[in-house]
Amino acid sequence: MSTGSPEPARAVRQRRKEARPHELLAAALEVFVEKGFATSRSEEVAARAGVSKGTLYLYYPSKDELLKAVIRHYLGEEVRAGALEVARHEDAEPAVLFGVLADWWQRVYESPASGVFKLIMTEARNFPEISAFYLSEVIEPGSQLIGQMLQRGVRSGHLQPMDIESVTHSIILPMVMLCLHKHAVGACMQLPQRSFEPVRFIRDHLALVLRGVSAGAPLPK
Numbered sequence: 001m002s003t004g005s006p007e008p009a010r011a012v013r014q015r016r017k018e019a020r021p022h023e024l025l026a027a028a029l030e031v032f033v034e035k036g037f038a039t040s041r042s043e044e045v046a047a048r049a050g051v052s053k054g055t056l057y058l059y060y061p062s063k064d065e066l067l068k069a070v071i072r073h074y075l076g077e078e079v080r081a082g083a084l085e086v087a088r089h090e091d092a093e094p095a096v097l098f099g100v101l102a103d104w105w106q107r108v109y110e111s112p113a114s115g116v117f118k119l120i121m122t123e124a125r126n127f128p129e130i131s132a133f134y135l136s137e138v139i140e141p142g143s144q145l146i147g148q149m150l151q152r153g154v155r156s157g158h159l160q161p162m163d164i165e166s167v168t169h170s171i172i173l174p175m176v177m178l179c180l181h182k183h184a185v186g187a188c189m190q191l192p193q194r195s196f197e198p199v200r201f202i203r204d205h206l207a208l209v210l211r212g213v214s215a216g217a218p219l220p221k
Contacts, residue, residue, distance in 0.1 A: 021059055024049050025073050026112065028066050033115040033183055037067055037123045037130075067119070068133050074113035076137040078104070083145050092152040094159065094214045098206055100149070105175050105202050114179035121180055143168050150213070159213050170209050175202065 027049035031040050042063055046056040060066040082104045089096050108114055116138075124131040146168045153159035178198060 020049075020051070020055075021069075022073075024051070024056060024059055024066075025070050028060075029070050029074060029112055029115055029119075032067065032070065032119050037063075037119055038126060042066070064127070064130065067127075067130055068137075071116055071120075071130075071134055072137055074111075075108075075116050076141075078108055078113055079138060079142045079145065083141070086145060086149055092149065092156045092158050094153065094210045097149050097153060098203075098210050101146070101171065101206050102203050105206070106199055109175075109179055109182065109198055109202065115183050117176050117179040118183040121176075143172065146171055153213075158215055159210075160215050162213050167209065167213060171206065174205055178202070 024045070028045045031045050031048055035044070040063075042056055043053050045066065046053045049056070056066075060069055082100070085100055085104070089100060120131070120134050124134070143165075147164045150159060150162065150164050150167055154161055154164075178201060182198070
């Protein structure tokens with residue numbers, strides 16, 4: 001027989017209240033990716049989250065603000081987590097860079113965060129304010145982070161001198177397309193497992209780029 005007392009109702013309500021913003025963001029990301037941002041309605045997001053439209057507006061007063069929160073939560077926070085991981089590694093050897101980048105991109109690809117790329121690629125032209133927010137919240141800090149890693153490698157002699165911006169784009173753009181494919185073509189046309197393995201692609205692509213700029217240090221297989 002349990003001797004513990006039931007959790008007070010106030011504590012349960014407080015826990016639910018604290019979890020609600022994440023539940024709303026998860027519902028918004030699902031609806032926006034499935035239907036597109038422009039054609040989605042706030043009522044659909046609220047229904048997906050199991051709350052009223054009024055409750056949704058208490059946290060996010062407009063659909064634009066809701067999308068900004070989705071971008072910040074799912075990708076902006078991932079970029080910041082990546083920065084903390086990079087700060088833990090003073091060594092700029094290609095193998096270390098490979099490990100950090102491969103783990104980061106695999107985590108993003110396998111999480112709901114990968115859907116944000118589809119949203120931006122398909123909706124950005126019609127929503128310039130959202131595009132500017134995505135640029136400042138994700139693209140600029142993410143590109144700076146990778147650029148700093150490459151520059152550290154060049155300074156240490158582990159990497160060859162290079163066009164940092166060009167190599168940074170070479171790392172990022174195929175990964176963005178991989179995430180876009182997952183939520184566009186890949187959502188309705190499953191490729192045979194033997195012909196395409198996304199995680200293997202991530203590792204092979206990063207190894208290819210870093211091997212091309214390496215000063216000779218080996219990379220993991």
